[in-house]
Every structure is written in C-alpha cells, then in structure tokens.
Amino acid sequence: MNTMKKYWLVLSPDTFIWLKGENGLLYQSVNHTQVPFKNVGTIKSLAGQLDDIDNLYRVELTEEMLQQPEVNGWVRQIVDKQCGRLLENNGTGNRPASMKPVLKLQDGVKYYEWLHRQGIDGCVIQNLHEVVFYLNGSASGDDVLHRQLVYPSTTDAVADREKVIRFVKESKVSPFLSKLSLAGNLLVFPHLEEMAEELQAICPVKLYITVEDALNGLPQLKEWADKLSVQILVNDFPSLEMLLDANGWCAGLQFTLVVTSVQTYEAATGIINKYGLEHVELVPAYTGENLPFFEDCIYPDAGELAGVSLSKKDIFIRQTLNVTDFGKLYIEPDGKVYANLDNAPLGMIDDSPHDLVYKELTEGHSWLHIRDQEPCRECVYQWLCPSPSNYERVIGRPDLCKMAMGNEA
Amino acid sequence: MENLKISSKDIAYNLVHLPQLVFEVTDACNLRCKYCGYADLYEGYDKRENLKFPFHKAKLLIDYLHVLWQENECGGVVEPVSIGFYGGEPLLNVPFIEEVIAYLEGLPPVGKKFHYNMTTNAMLLDKYMDFLVEKEFRLLISLDGDKEGQGYRVDAAGRNSFDRVFANICLLRDRYPEYFDKFVMFNSVLHNKNSVESIFHFIKNTFGKEPSISPLNNSGIRKDKVEEFQRTYRNYAQSIREATNCEALKTEMFIKEPGTKLLLDYIYNESGNVYYTFNHLLNSSKHLSYSPPTGTCTPFSKKMFVTVKGRILQCERINHEFALGYISDKGVELDWDKAAQQHNGYVFRYERQCRSCAHRKACSQCVYQIDDIQEETTKCNSYCSDKQAEQMNTYCMAYLDRHPELYRRILKEVVVRG
Numbered sequence: 114m115n116t117m118k119k120y121w122l123v124l125s126p127d128t129f130i131w132l133k134g135e136n137g138l139l140y141q142s143v144n145h146t147q148v149p150f151k152n153v154g155t156i157k158s159l160a161g162q163l164d165d166i167d168n169l170y171r172v173e174l175t176e177e178m179l180q181q182p183e184v185n186g187w188v189r190q191i192v193d194k195q196c197g198r199l200l201e202n203n204g205t206g207n208r209p210a211s212m213k214p215v216l217k218l219q220d221g222v223k224y225y226e227w228l229h230r231q232g233i234d235g236c237v238i239q240n241l242h243e244v245v246f247y248l249n250g251s252a253s254g255d256d257v258l259h260r261q262l263v264y265p266s267t268t269d270a271v272a273d274r275e276k277v278i279r280f281v282k283e284s285k286v287s288p289f290l291s292k293l294s295l296a297g298n299l300l301v302f303p304h305l306e307e308m309a310e311e312l313q314a315i316c317p318v319k320l321y322i323t324v325e326d327a328l329n330g331l332p333q334l335k336e337w338a339d340k341l342s343v344q345i346l347v348n349d350f351p352s353l354e355m356l357l358d359a360n361g362w363c364a365g366l367q368f369t370l371v372v373t374s375v376q377t378y379e380a381a382t383g384i385i386n387k388y389g390l391e392h393v394e395l396v397p398a399y400t401g402e403n404l405p406f407f408e409d410c411i412y413p414d415a416g417e418l419a420g421v422s423l424s425k426k427d428i429f430i431r432q433t434l435n436v437t438d439f440g441k442l443y444i445e446p447d448g449k450v451y452a453n454l455d456n457a458p459l460g461m462i463d464d465s466p467h468d469l470v471y472k473e474l475t476e477g478h479s480w481l482h483i484r485d486q487e488p489c490r491e492c493v494y495q496w497l498c499p500s501p502s503n504y505e506r507v508i509g510r511p512d513l514c515k516m517a518m519g520n521e522a
Numbered sequence: 523m524e525n526l527k528i529s530s531k532d533i534a535y536n537l538v539h540l541p542q543l544v545f546e547v548t549d550a551c552n553l554r555c556k557y558c559g560y561a562d563l564y565e566g567y568d569k570r571e572n573l574k575f576p577f578h579k580a581k582l583l584i585d586y587l588h589v590l591w592q593e594n595e596c597g598g599v600v601e602p603v604s605i606g607f608y609g610g611e612p613l614l615n616v617p618f619i620e621e622v623i624a625y626l627e628g629l630p631p632v633g634k635k636f637h638y639n640m641t642t643n644a645m646l647l648d649k650y651m652d653f654l655v656e657k658e659f660r661l662l663i664s665l666d667g668d669k670e671g672q673g674y675r676v677d678a679a680g681r682n683s684f685d686r687v688f689a690n691i692c693l694l695r696d697r698y699p700e701y702f703d704k705f706v707m708f709n710s711v712l713h714n715k716n717s718v719e720s721i722f723h724f725i726k727n728t729f730g731k732e733p734s735i736s737p738l739n740n741s742g743i744r745k746d747k748v749e750e751f752q753r754t755y756r757n758y759a760q761s762i763r764e765a766t767n768c769e770a771l772k773t774e775m776f777i778k779e780p781g782t783k784l785l786l787d788y789i790y791n792e793s794g795n796v797y798y799t800f801n802h803l804l805n806s807s808k809h810l811s812y813s814p815p816t817g818t819c820t821p822f823s824k825k826m827f828v829t830v831k832g833r834i835l836q837c838e839r840i841n842h843e844f845a846l847g848y849i850s851d852k853g854v855e856l857d858w859d860k861a862a863q864q865h866n867g868y869v870f871r872y873e874r875q876c877r878s879c880a881h882r883k884a885c886s887q888c889v890y891q892i893d894d895i896q897e898e899t900t901k902c903n904s905y906c907s908d909k910q911a912e913q914m915n916t917y918c919m920a921y922l923d924r925h926p927e928l929y930r931r932i933l934k935e936v937v938v939r940g
Contacts, residue, residue, distance in 0.1 A: 126793065166930045169922065210923045212789070217796045217933045218803060233635045235539075235601030240800055286596040288535075289801055425794055430803060439800070465598030 119202040120179065122159070122188060123171040123209040127425055128196040130164055130213075131493045138493035139196045142214070142425040146194035148187070149493070155184050170211035173202060216429040222474050222481070229471065238467045240474065241284055242440030243292040248272045248305070249446050251298035253325035255348060258371060260454050261398050261503045263321050264346055265297045270446035272297075274308055276462045280444070284466040285315045289440070296321035297446070299337075300330040309341055319344055321369075324352045331360060338365040347371060348398075350380050357388045367392040373399075374406050399507050407513065413498065414515040421497045428496050431483065436500040438479040442469060452479035455506040486511055526814040527866040530858035533821055538594045540587065542825035544606035544838060545622065548574045548615040549830045552645050553683055556674040556754065557713060557738050560610075563751055564742045570610075573830045577621045579849045583828060584625060586854040591632040603634045604660075608827070608838055613646040616653070623657060641709065643675065645683060647690035655701045662709050663691060665733070667724045671716030674754075695729065708733035712756050719765040722775065732778065741891045742841065777936055781921050782928060788918040789932050791884035796933075815876040816902065817885035818869050821846055821861050840890035844868075868895060875902050880911030 124130065129140045137152035137160050152160055155178055162172040178184050191197045200209055220236075228234040250268035258264040284290055293316050299305050300322070312318050319342040327334050327345055337343055347353045348371040357363060370381040372395050385393055397411055423431075430436060443451045448462040452473040459469050459477065473480050482501050489495050489512050498514070505513055549560070550572040557563060560570050605626065607619050619640075626636050639660035647654075647663075654661060665687060666672045672684040695702045710721045710733045718735055725733045737758050743751050759780045765771045772779040777786050790796045797803040814820075821836040828834055832849035833842055834856055846864060847856030868889050876882050879902070887904035894900045906914070922929060 166933075167926050169926050169929065208923055210919050210926070212793050212795065212922075212929055214795055215933060216803075218800070219796065219798045219937060221800070231602075231635075233600050233602035235599050235633075236799075238596070238599055283597045286594070286599055426803070426805075429795075429797070433803060434800060439804070465596070467596065467598035471598075 118176045119204075120174040120176075121171050121200045121202050121209050122163070122174050122191070122197060123169075123200065123211050124163055124191070124197040124213070125195065126170070126211045126214060128214070129425075129428060129496070130160065131495065132160055132164055133491050133493050133495075136493045139191060139194075140423075140428075140497065141194060141196045142423060142428060144195055145422040146196065147419060148190045148194055148196055150187055150190075151183075155181055156187055159184070164213075166213050166215060170197075170213045171209055174199075214425050214428075216432060218433060221433075225471065225474060229475075234467075234471060235286075237471045237474065238284070238287045239289050240440055240480075241287045241442065241466055241470050242289050243294065243442075244281065244284060244290070244466075245294040245296060245441065245443045246272060246277050247296050247443070247445050248277070248299065248302045249297040251323055251326055253298075253323040253349075257400060257507070258348065258398055260507055262369065262371075262396050263294060263296055263344075264348075264369075264371075265321075265323060266445075268446055271302070272444070272446045273448065273462070274304065276448065277444075278308065278311060280462050280466060281312050281315055287466075290316050292316065293318045294321055295319070298322070298326045300326055300333055306337065306340075309337075313341065317342070321346055323348070324356055325349060328352060328356055328359070331356075335360070343367065344369055347381075350377070350384060353384060357384075357390075363388075363390075368394070370395050371398045372396065373403050375410070378410075397504070399504055404508065407504065407508065408515070411504070412513045412515050418494045418497055423497060431496050431498075431500055433481070433483065434500075435480055435482045437502060438482065438500075440480070442466070442473075452477050453482075453503070453506075455503055484512075488512060489514075527870070528814075528820050528862045530862050533858040533861050534590075536820060536822035537587065537826075538590050539601060540603060540822055540826055541601075542604040542606055543583075543587070544608050544825055544827045545575055545580060545618075546609065546828060546830045546838070547607045547612040547618055548572070548610040550574070550614050551609060551611045551643075552614060552677065553611065553643050553675055554678055554680075555676070557711060559739060559742075563744060563747045563754075564739070565744045574615045575618050575828075575830050577618055577625075579832050579851075580618070580622050580828075581625060582853050583849055584622070584629075586856075588629055588632060591634055592630075595633040599633050600635050601633060603636050604825075605636050605638050606825070607638070607640045609641070610830075611643055611645065612640050613642055613650050616650055620653070643683065644687045644690045645677075647687075648693055651690075651694050651697065655698045658701070658705060661706045663687075663706060664709050664711075665691070665725065666710045666713070667716045667721035671710075671720055671724070673715040674711075674713060691729065703730075707731060710735045712737045712758055712761060713754050714756050717756070717764065718758060718761040718775075719771055722771065722778075726774075732775075735778070739839075741893055777932070782925070782932075784914070785918050785921055785925075785928055786932050786936060786938070787884070788915065789929065790938060792915065815869050815873045815882075816889050817887050817904075818865070818889045821865055837888075837890075840888070844890055871895070871900060872902050875905050878907075879905050880908050881906040 125141065127141060127143045129142065131138045132152050135152050137150045139148040150156060159172050162168050163170060179188065188199055192199050198209065225234060225237050245263055247265065249271045251265040254265035254267040256266050259266040281293060293312050295309060295318060299320055309318050309320065320337060321344045324345050324347045334343065344367045346369050368390060370393060372378045372381055378395065381395055384390065399407060438453050441452070443454055444462050449458040450460050450462060450464065450469055451458050456478050459472050484495055484498055484501055489498065505511060549570045555561065605622065612619065623638065637660065638657050639662070641662040641664060644663050666675060669682060669684040672682055675683045677683055708725050708731050712718060712721065712735050721733055721735055725731055735758065738751065738755050762768060762771060762779060772781070777783050819836060825837060826834060827836065827838040828849065829842060833845040834847040834849065835842065835845050846861040847854065872889060881904065885904065887902055889895055892900060892903055
C-alpha cells in the first residue's frame, strides 16, 4: 500500500500567476510580494495546472515532488510570501479551492455594440470623464510638450466659444463628467471668465496657462484664482521665479513643472524648497534630445518592478484600459477632437459627445490601448508596468523598459 | 450616513432616465387564480373593482415625463424606455394599450426609444396576437406547467384554464415562429400542484424555453389565511431536491438552480473579480461608492408603476400605501422632495441594522417587502451576521468544489441585469 503523503498547493485569490515561456511570476496583490521562477520541469507542470481556471487554483503535490529542491524552494517561497498555502491532503474530500483572479467586465465594448445595433446606447456617454479644450495657442506654447501633457501649442487658431459651451452641455448627461480643462493663452481669449463661470455651473473647471503668459496678466490671474482652479505650466524656471517674486498670493495656484534632465529636476526641486511651493507636480517630458535622461531616470528596471504595489483591481484596470487616456477627450482650437493627441482625430466639436465616445470605444486606439503588444505581451511583468504612455508614442518605442524582454527572473 | 440620503435631485435624475413605465391597464381579470396577489390570501392592495385605466390620465403622465425628457435631451443619446402593461389581465383593455402606443409614437423625438412589454395569462392571445407581434411586445406568459400544474389558474366558473391557454400559445408559436422565438418568455408559480421539475421540463420540452419559476409571495399574507397559504406553498430548493434526477435538473437549470444562484451572487459580490462597467472598475466617482441602507431601489431608478386608480408607485410589487404621488384629472401630483423624504424615512429605519450586516454592500432587500415596516421594532428579513456570512461563503466554496466548471461558466456566460 502506498503511504506516501500528498498535499494540496492552493494559491490565494489575490495572487496572480503569469507564465511566459520559460519565465513565470507570482504576484500577491495584497502584500505586494513576488515570486519569480523558471517555468521548467516539474514546476512548469504544476504552474500550468494552477493556471487552468477549472482547477480552482489548486494542484496536488506528492512528497516525492516536494523533495525536488527546485519544487521545494518554489513552494516554500509561495507559502512564505503568502501567495498560497500548502495543506496536507488527508483524503477526506475537504479540498481547498480558490478563485483565480480573472476579471469579468460585464458591460464592455461588445455590450455597447449590441445596444447600438438595437438603436439604444444611452449609457456609453457615461464613460466621458474629462474634456480638455485648447482655446488658442500661445507664443510660449510648445508643440512637442503639447503631445505629452496638457500644454498649449503654438497654433494661431482660436476656438469657437459657442461650440465649446454647446459641447459641454451635450456632455453633461454623463454623471461621471468631473473635470473641464481650458488651456491656452487664456488672457487673450475673449470673455474667458464669463465662459468659465458658465461651464463651472455644469462641471468643475480648471484653467491651464503657461508661466510666461501668466506674467503678462497677474491682476487678471489673481481674479481667476479666487474663483477657479488655476494650473501654471512651467517650462521656464526663471519665469516661475519672477512670478513667485512678483506676488504673495500663489497659495491658490497649482503648478506643473516640466522636467527634461537631471539639471532641470534639481532646479525644480530647488525652487520648490526655496518658495515652499505646495500643489506641485513634476512631469518628465521628452524633447527629442534627452533620451539618455529617460533611459536613466524614467525607464523602469527590475528593481523598480520588484517594488511595485498594485492591488488586484489596479491590475484588472491595466488589463482593460489605458489609465492615462480613458475617459478624456481633447479638443483643439480648430475644432478637431482627439482621444489622444498622438492619434488621428475622432471627429469635430460639432459632433455629439456621445458619438465621439462611442467611436473611440469601438474603433479608437487610445482609451483601450493596453500593454498587450510585442514585446510586452511576452513579458511576465506585462501587467505590473504602467499603461502605454505618450512618451512611448513620442519617442517611437513600444515600451520604455530596461528589462530586455522583461524576463530577468 | 446622512449624506447617503436622497434628495429631489435624485428623483429628478431618475425620472429623466426612467427605464420603465408600467401601467396597471385594468384591475379586472378573466381568471381567478387562488394565489393571486390581489386575491383572498393577501392584504394591502386596493380593492379590485373591474376598473380600466383612463387614457386621459395616461396622457397627462406621458406629457409630464416628455417635458422632462425634452428639457434634458442630449445629442446622439438614445435611451430605451420600456412601456409595460400590467393587470389584472392587460388584454382586457387593449383599446387603452393601442391609444397609449399611438400617442407615444406620435410625440416629437426626445432621445428615447420605446419598446413594449406585457405579462398575460394568454386567455385572449388568439384575439390580439397580430397587434402584439406588430409592436414586438416582449411577452411574458403565465403558465404553471401542464394541466395539473395549471390547476389553480381557473376561470370564473372554476374551470382549469390550461386547454385554452395552451391552444393559444401553440397558435402564436405556429403563426409567428420568429416572434415567438425572440420575444416570448414564460413565468410560472410554484405551488403544491406542480414542481420545479414538472414545470421546467414541460415548458422546455414543449416550447423550447426555460421558464422563470417563482414560489408564492410570502409577504402581505392575511393573518386568517396563513394556514391555507402554508398548504399551498412549495419550497423551491426542496422541490428541486425531490426531482427524479436532481443533479441532471440542476445542471440543466444552471443559474436558475438555487445553489448555483448563491454561488453566482458570491462570485459577483465577494470575489472582487466582477465589475459591471468601466466606471465600476475605475470606481472614480462618488456615484459608485454610494451605499445607502438596504437594497431598496431609489424611486424610479428602475421603474414607475401607475395603478388603475392613478397612484404612482416605484414598483408593482409593493403595497399601495407607499404611493409616492398620483394622477388627478388635472395633472401629475408628484412632489419630488416629499418622495425623497418618504424613501429616506423608510430606508433609514434600518440604518443601525445595516451597519453591522455582512451583506450591506450587496443587499437585495427591499424594505417594502418587510411586513412590519411600520412597527418601531421592525427587523430586516435579510440581516446577515458575520458568522452567517462566513458559513455562506464556506457553503459556496464547497459547492464550487463539487462543480468546479461553474466558476468559468459564470464568468463567461452569465449577465446579470437589475
């Protein structure tokens, strides 16, 4: 009679298992620990069984298997890092079971397409969360930055005020619309304050203006800052110091400081400390000439990926949609509407917001642009990396990664 | 929890996006079903007086809603509105139904697409099927299974309605097979003259449809009728257990089987793997973290029900004393503030119980189904302690262990709508 002991290895429902060729990774989304492993031999067979959803995240182990050093070390790591449990299989039928973390998004794009075929698609517009209106260009605008963050371009075009208001009124049917951004050289846009207040009655409004433009109208800026949220865009730090030296009412302002090198990063932090600035975000930007800065300071490496702290839901989100782009429309002064300024326009400001949202969800390349392409889809860190960003589009690479196919495990 | 109370703004929002408007077309019926919610076993409803809904009142209500819809119309957005015709037996007042539909279809477009539904006993189906098919009515036919199962669905003379109903359904199927396939469903009541197995197999084998089977409503029983109710009542899960081949029936019924339904609820509510929409997944808005006491719908978030006497309720399944407004000869009397306050008043009676209830985030208890709601000591029927929840979770995982394929099937095949 065979008296060899048997065990159940069962993974936690909070643990993800990713298998890519000879590489495997377990990621525990509550305590954020990882178990990278070589997906070969007995481990490959065991991991494959765990990965099969119908096995309820459990696999039977024999004592003989556990005596294999690789398997033993792997199982020990799984247990020690609370990615799973090892239980004796006493044959009583009380088998452990667990539900592999697989997302079910009930009403996704297919549902919207089905509704559309029935001629009823009212809920699609609920995916519109933010609209960025570029009202005009600016002499201090920057066409490269414009493609990476909310920053004015240098265009001469000027938005049609009535069309902006109509678009917002048509968008308000989305209960999830939570932000309207107005950007450009706002000081020269006719009746800006009046329009902003009208829009504010529908949805919170934020103004974006470069620090150079702001310096040309400080009294006006102060008036706006008393009523509205104002974000100062800074790509020229001496101008920022001028602004900060010129007045004592900056408490209500928020700042975006563009960082393109180690030197600009140091300059930015120096100003933040000198003036005690609050409400500041440092945003890296690609200039076309600073790739080494991105490679050294922005691209994630194995150490950074090992320190990722994402919840199960964070991972599901990354598997489903683009965290940066989803829910946002950008409208240029010439009326063209984009889901991302690096992709083709979706339509014009004269189109209904509903139709634009439907088009982006069903045909677009921005809101649902996830990290599912080569080489990322062959990498076990695929879903621990951020959503694809504008930097990748501007730099022209499918990933910003030092992982050499990502598999340094 | 104060900020979870609803206001007139919520009522307005719900009316603007009203998904379903249901008219009690008539309180008359050509059957005398023993277990009917308006019959002897139950209390709390207006006395049945063979009334018919007057069209001019329906017009007043439609105009009232149409103004709201017009004011809030947004380009490109077309929302579905289901117009329901409820009874009594709605086919006893078809002229009203025809007038309502003609009126709705003659109104200027306001970003709404109307479709129609009806629950019928099918006694008059032969007479009106052409009209129902033309308007693509979603038809829910009440049929309790075979002739024996239909035994409580009798006419005024006490005769079993099965032969006539069955003939009418067959006629519809034969004359309009595509319509029948797409738009017809069955609803059955479980009692001591039928069983889940007999109902399910009779309807599936005869018409190729899986019926919805409900036990008798156990809310609002007259005190002097409790014994009679208990004799007539049959427990759903028990009836499945008593089936000839219980396991085969369970597999065939999939999520209509109570154990699988429990597992479905567990996976939807407790696994953290199921999200209804992109917004639900992102959970970026206060709208989705909204978790007021109990699972009671906010008024008009799912439907508006209007009784034959013009009372406006949020659902046909609740006692008429909870009406939120009414339609007079002059117009619609619906005070949004008052409706919100009434809702808050009843729902927040259970606030303290909800705080410690393990099901508070996935509650489906409607407060209006709690019989002692007016009592100060009222207790929620669905309160669940942590220990009970733990036991339920253990039960669900053990059930899943016995049917491991159900996790994949539920994730892939099931869609849950409110």
